Amino acid sequence: MPRDQQSRVSRRKVLAQLFTGAGAALLAGCEAASRTQWFPKILGVGEHLTRGAQHLLTSRRSMAQEFEEADLSPQFRSNGTSNPKSPAYQAHARNGFADWALQLGGLVASPATLTLAQLRAMPSRTQITRHDCVEGWSAIGKWTGVPLSEVLARVKPSDSARYVVFHCADQMSSGDLYYESIDMEDAYHPQTILAYGLNDAVLPIANGAPLRLRVERQLGYKMAKYVMRIELVGSFAHVGRGKGGYWEDRGYEWFAGI
Amino acid sequence: MTSSAARSYLYERHALLVRITHWVNVVAFIVLLMSGLQIFNAHPNLYWGKSSYSGDPPLLRMTAKSAPNGERIGVTRVFGRDFETTGVFGLSRDSRGAWTERGFPSWLTLPGDRWLAMGRRWHFFFAWVFVINGLLYLAYSIASRHLTRDLVPEVKEWRTVGQSIKDHLRFRHPTGEAAKHYNVLQKITYLVVVFVLLPLVVLMGLAMSPWLNSLWPGWVDLVGGRQSARTLHFVAAWALVAFVLIHVFEVIISGVWNNLRSMITGRYRIRTEEPRDAT
Numbered sequence: 001m002p003r004d005q006q007s008r009v010s011r012r013k014v015l016a017q018l019f020t021g022a023g024a025a026l027l028a029g030c031e032a033a034s035r036t037q038w039f040p041k042i043l044g045v046g047e048h049l050t051r052g053a054q055h056l057l058t059s060r061r062s063m064a065q066e067f068e069e070a071d072l073s074p075q076f077r078s079n080g081t082s083n084p085k086s087p088a089y090q091a092h093a094r095n096g097f098a099d100w101a102l103q104l105g106g107l108v109a110s111p112a113t114l115t116l117a118q119l120r121a122m123p124s125r126t127q128i129t130r131h132d133c134v135e136g137w138s139a140i141g142k143w144t145g146v147p148l149s150e151v152l153a154r155v156k157p158s159d160s161a162r163y164v165v166f167h168c169a170d171q172m173s174s175g176d177l178y179y180e181s182i183d184m185e186d187a188y189h190p191q192t193i194l195a196y197g198l199n200d201a202v203l204p205i206a207n208g209a210p211l212r213l214r215v216e217r218q219l220g221y222k223m224a225k226y227v228m229r230i231e232l233v234g235s236f237a238h239v240g241r242g243k244g245g246y247w248e249d250r251g252y253e254w255f256a257g258i
Numbered sequence: 259m260t261s262s263a264a265r266s267y268l269y270e271r272h273a274l275l276v277r278i279t280h281w282v283n284v285v286a287f288i289v290l291l292m293s294g295l296q297i298f299n300a301h302p303n304l305y306w307g308k309s310s311y312s313g314d315p316p317l318l319r320m321t322a323k324s325a326p327n328g329e330r331i332g333v334t335r336v337f338g339r340d341f342e343t344t345g346v347f348g349l350s351r352d353s354r355g356a357w358t359e360r361g362f363p364s365w366l367t368l369p370g371d372r373w374l375a376m377g378r379r380w381h382f383f384f385a386w387v388f389v390i391n392g393l394l395y396l397a398y399s400i401a402s403r404h405l406t407r408d409l410v411p412e413v414k415e416w417r418t419v420g421q422s423i424k425d426h427l428r429f430r431h432p433t434g435e436a437a438k439h440y441n442v443l444q445k446i447t448y449l450v451v452v453f454v455l456l457p458l459v460v461l462m463g464l465a466m467s468p469w470l471n472s473l474w475p476g477w478v479d480l481v482g483g484r485q486s487a488r489t490l491h492f493v494a495a496w497a498l499v500a501f502v503l504i505h506v507f508e509v510i511i512s513g514v515w516n517n518l519r520s521m522i523t524g525r526y527r528i529r530t531e532e533p534r535d536a537t
Contacts, residue, residue, distance in 0.1 A: 012515055023288075027368070030289065034369050034376045046383035054469045062472035065479075073311035130309060130484060132468045134374065136301035137310035138484050217469045251375030257469025258382065 040251070051255040060185050064216035067128040073139040076131075076198060078206035081170035081178065084226055089169040097210040102151075102194075106165070106231035109156035116196060116210050122146045125193050133220040134252065141207075143214050144197030149188045151230070157184075161232035165239055166213055169226035172246060180224040181236045181244040181254075182215055191216040194227065219256035221247045269438065271526035273402065279395040280521055286388040287498070289380055292368035294495060295361070296377030302348075302361025304492060308483030317489060322349035322359035330357060385463065392456060408440060409449055415442040431512040434530040447501065455498050462491035 033039035084090075092100045097116050105111040126144040133139075148164070164187045168178040186192055193214045196203050203209045208225025215222045222245070233239065241249035248254045272280075302320040303310065310316070319335040320343070332348025334341045345351075350363035353370045364370040368380055399405040422443045425431070432441060440448070464470050465478045465487035478484050509517045520526035 015515070015518070026285070026288070027292075030368055030380070031370060034373070034380075040376065040379055043379040043383040046379065046386055049386050050382055054467070058469065058473050063475055064468065064472050065475035067308065071308055071312075073309050074313050075311065077311055130468075130471075132466070132484065134300070134378075136297065136488060137303070138308070139311045140309045217472050219468060247375075251379070253378070253382075258464075258467035 044253075047253045047255055050258055054257050058217075061189065062217070064129055064191055067130065067140050069128065069142070071140045072128065072142060072199060076141045076207055077137070077139045078204075079133060079135075079220065081172070081225065082206045084170040086169060086171060089226065093205060093209070100210055102211060102227065103229040104151065104155045104231075105229070106233055107158045107161040108232050109158060110154070112155050114151070114154070119146050119151075119194065119196060119211070122150050125190070126197075127191055127193070127214070127216070129191070129214070129216045131220050131223070134247075134256065142199045143193065143195040144200075145193035145195035145211075145214065147190065148192045148194055148213075149190075151194060152187060152232075155232075157232045160234045163233050163236050163244070165231045165233055165236060166224040166227045167229040167231065168224050169228050176240065176246060176249070178224060178226070178246045179240050180213065180222055180246070181233075181239070182213075182218075182222065186215050186217070189215075189217070217257060221245070221252060222256050266527055266529045268525040268527050270524050271438075271520040272524050273398075273404065274524065275398045276395065276404065277521055277524060279391050279398075282387065282391045283395075286384045286391060287502070289368060289384040290388055291495060291499065292366060293377045293380035293384070296367040296369065296372075297374065297381060298492065299361040299367060299372065300374045300377075304489045305485040306482055306489060307485050308479065310485055320348040320361040332359075385460075389460060392460075396452070409445050409452075411442050411445045415445075418442055419446075426508075429511055434528065437526075437528060447504075451498070451501055455494055455501070459491060459494040459498065462487045462494060466491065 083093075101113040101115045102119065103111075103113050123146065124144055125147050126142065128140060128142045130138050130140050152164075161184065163181045163183055165181045166179060168180075170178045172178055182192070191214065194211050195208075195214050196211055198204065198207050203212065208227075211227045212225040213223050213227060231239075236242065236244045240246065243249045244254040245252075301310075302318075303316040304318040305312075305314070305316050307314065315338065316335070317337060320332070321335075322330055322332050325331045330344075330349055331342055332344040332346065332350065334343040334347045343349075346363055347361060349357060349359055352358045352360075352364050352372075358372075360372060367377070369376050399409070419442055422441050425441070426443055431437070432439075462481070465481065466484060471478055471484070478487055481487050481490060516527050
């Protein structure tokens with residue numbers, strides 16, 4: 001074999017190995033990078049780009065699609081906690097939440113507690129919307145509740161309030177209580193309601209009784225079930241593990257618009 | 259003067275920007291596919307319609323169940339028909355070798371083990387890389403006339419589609435000066451990928467975003483609803499995989515090193531029996 005031909009063959013062999021090697025290294029690298037502290041933060045830039053772009057494209061009050069009765073899912077799927085175990089919650093459940101009251105506090109002018117009867121007496125909104133789980137499935141339900149804006153009007157948030165934090169009754173397998181947070185734009189959105197009814201009936205325990213949040217432009221994990229206390233804050237850095245929600249503390253995006 | 263000695267020469271086949279965007283696209287596509295399958299695995303079912311719980315069964319479902327003999331098996335249901343897919347779909351080994359219920363196997367997902375949050379991070383970062391890279395390619399192709407000059411078939415070429423199909427089936431490829439141009443099937447395929455499949459996969463991805471659904475409530479119903487969009491996203495992604503497989507196959511059988519060199523350095527070797535330049 002002539003020398004230049006020989007060197008060409010070996011060069012090709014090296015190139016072939018380089019390509020398969022590069023592929024394997026790329027995947028092994030991705031796997032290792034996922035487990036570092038710094039790399040997922042770089043990937044997290046995607047969340048900010050998405051949030052910025054989606055807010056540029058839509059107005060503050062852009063409405064989530066509302067559906068017809070015919071679109072309702074025969075049974076609304078329960079995901080995550082389906083019945084909080086804590087004795088306090090169980091006592092309320094046995095009592096039909098008659099003695100239960102929502103606590104409202106934090107950066108507000110007049111903290112308050114509102115019973116289920118008081119919440120039901122306030123203006124209500126009913127909406128048939130699609131619930132999109134981060135896992136990929138969707139279900140359509142008819143929700144009735146009080147707009148969060150009505151509840152906030154009662155307690156008068158101070159100007160320094162930037163987020164609304166929802167503290168829940170369900171303890172997760174890690175031992176932490178579920179919580180979530182949304183910004184003031186979502187808090188005052190017309191479709192953001194504290195729902196006490198599902199499909200023309202009382203909200204079942206499996207779906208978050210006595211009260212659950214609906215934030216219709218975001219994924220299901222934002223829509224906290226078993227809401228016990230609402231707190232207005234300037235920053236959620238000191239709530240839970242600091243990322244703004246139970247699943248956010250475990251790597252999910254705070255902005256769940258996609 | 260005639261130079262008959264020049265029977266092979268290199269010419270500049272791919273512009274620098276086309277080469278860069280090609281390889282960025284390779285990396286982005288691999289990451290998007292594998293992280294996409296990680297996301298799919300969080301709910302390995304596909305539906306048609308607005309919701310997953312409409313009363314209709316899923317079009318596709320991957321599960322693990324116990325066979326009559328007590329053994330765990332992977333089952334893939336497609337349009338109501340069950341197939342046993344143990345080891346690949348429904349039930350496969352995780353990175354430590356333990357049998358686990360999962361849609362696609364760990365060697366096809368990023369990360370390998372079940373980790374939806376991390377899969378989403380990869381997916382939504384590289385979605386931006388993919389879209390910005392694609393727009394760069396598109397802007398360049400239009401501005402430089404690469405699109406109209408090299409990719410849009412000429413009117414007379416349409417009549418040669420039948421011949422081109424025969425040539426492809428016989429693994430015959432243009433040689434000499436004819437190799438300087440894409441053949442008509444290649445042009446049509448590239449146009450379908452660039453203007454149909456890629457926009458479709460991106461648009462159906464965006465259609466799954468509840469926030470973007472509020473852009474114009476109801477627009478997602480134009481394709482059948484959010485769950486239909488998820489199914490179309492999946493189908494378009496696999497159509498792109500099919501394209502990649504055929505593309506790589508054609509690259510290999512039509513002179514792998516010459517093709518690869520041209521997509522790395524830009525230079526492609528033309529071998530011709532005819533004189534190179536006759537003046």
